[in-house]
Amino acid sequence: MGIVAVLRDLGMTFVPLFVAMDAVGNLPIFLALTQATSPTQRRRTVHLATLTALGMGLGFVAIGKAIFLLLGIKVADFLVAGGIILLVLAIKDLVSGKMMEAQDSSASGMVGVVPIGIPVVVGPAVLATLLLLIDLYSTPVVILSFVLNLLIQWLLFRHAGRIVMFLGTTGVNAMSKVVMLFLAAIAVKMIRQGVLAILG
Secondary structure, three states, rough: OOOHHHHHHHHHHHHHHHHHOOOOHHHHHHHOOOOOOOOHHHHHHHHHHHHHHHHHHHHEEEEHHHHHHHHHOOOOHHHEEEEEHHHHHHHHHHHHHHOOOOOHHHHHHHHHHHHHHHHOOOOOOHHHHHHHHHHHHHHHHHHHHHHHHHHHHHHHHHHHHHHHHHHHHHHHHHHHHHHHHHHHHHHHHHHHHHHHHOOO
């Protein structure tokens, strides 16, 4: 595979994961769950959340194809199912302002694992996207795109306070809504592709 093809596939896998992860939209949740912690504890939470998300994502990539074979699931089936899930999550976020309910577990010390690492950073949308991408593109490219997205999320979490101060809560929320619109559009495309493949 040539460098041009690799870069093209990298872009084609990076964008859906970026949209599904919603790194900017995760900032308000992260700040709400860590507002009572010290700077040192917040940095530790960022590292723990990133490592948890990385482990969950890589584990899912490793067993994703095996799950397909074990359950007899076709790519078209998962396109429809995954598209519906992504569409529901996007609609829920656009209507209610929340893709998922964030539980207040900041006092537990494990907030970096749950709910920030899972399911805020790597939730149903990201897992569904990963499973779809590994059947459409080479696994190393998908993993690289996933790691790059996690790096962006890590950087945003590390500088969350400054970013929100610069953009303002309204700006962060507005950017999150735009991202959710793209996620909804990608979900509709997935459903359409799956239905066409099943019918045809």
